[in-house]
Amino acid sequence: MLLPKGFLFDFDGVVVDSKESHNSAWSSAFKELFDTEIAPFPKSLSGKSPMLISEYFCSLIGKKNQTEDLYFLKDQHLDSHFKVPILLPGIHEITNFLSEEKIPYGIASNATKQFLKNSIHHLNLNFSIVFGLQDYVKPKPAPEAYISLANALNFKEEDFDNIWVFEDSLTGTNAARLAGMMPIGITTNYSTEELKEVGSVLTFPTVLEAYQYLKTYKN
Incomplete structure (x- = not known):
């Protein structure tokens, strides 16, 4: 597949x-x-x-x-008073995997742009396209964040239903769904049931399990 x-x-x-x-x-x-x-x-x-x-x-x-x-x-x-956040499992693995597969990816967050830049720098993360709060007129749960990011990654609207969006919140899951994309729930804040109720197609404990699933999916 x-x-x-x-x-x-x-x-x-x-x-x-x-x-x-x-x-x-x-x-x-x-x-x-x-x-x-x-x-x-x-x-x-x-x-x-x-x-x-x-x-x-x-x-x-x-x-x-x-x-x-x-x-x-x-x-x-x-x-x-910047405090470096804790990196969650699977991020380096999945970004390396996506880079090898030449699959576009990026970040769209309701966090401020400076916090995102500081965090990515300190954690040495491989994200070159990053959208933060200042990039939107209407933040999540409006779909603008994810539509803007998808456009920046050169996707057309007809591609949207084949784009995965990793989200841990009900707010963000709604944004992905309204954008016509596939919300994939990460259960760090909400349960599988709660995330699926607002549109998550699949859920994983962290991105690491999603990465492991994708490697099996590919094979």
Whole structure:
């Protein structure tokens, strides 16, 4: 059987475990801005844009009017107090495999571009085409992120249904589905049942198992 024509990757929860990186930046920015501790991070915000996350935390303390202040300060803390995220299994293996097979791939994330660049540099990752929050008018769950990345990889719309999209969040899975692509769930944040309910065609614990499946699929 033929391999898919392309592979698109979300970043947080798929390529890296970045919870500590983001949570630390949210916490320190919130403390600096409001001189109080931030609330626990709910799973329902996983994969959502930083502006929506900022709005959520500000609303909890009646400071919704300072949503943008927290958003920009968190971005500054994420950069100035940068914590290298933890690389998840299978990323080097699958990018080497795709390069050997000459299959285009890239990243489209709701994370900021600077965080993506910093992480890719520090982890020595082989991703040359990377889209971040600043590249979209409408971030995920809108399909723009994945459509923009697919276009940058020179895919036509008729190719979209043969492109795999690795996603760990319901937000991103919806974006891939709305783009007309094949969402592939990574169960770092949500269960197989939860991801399949919103459109995941297959699920794997990490990208490593997906890579192993693809090698068998190819043979």
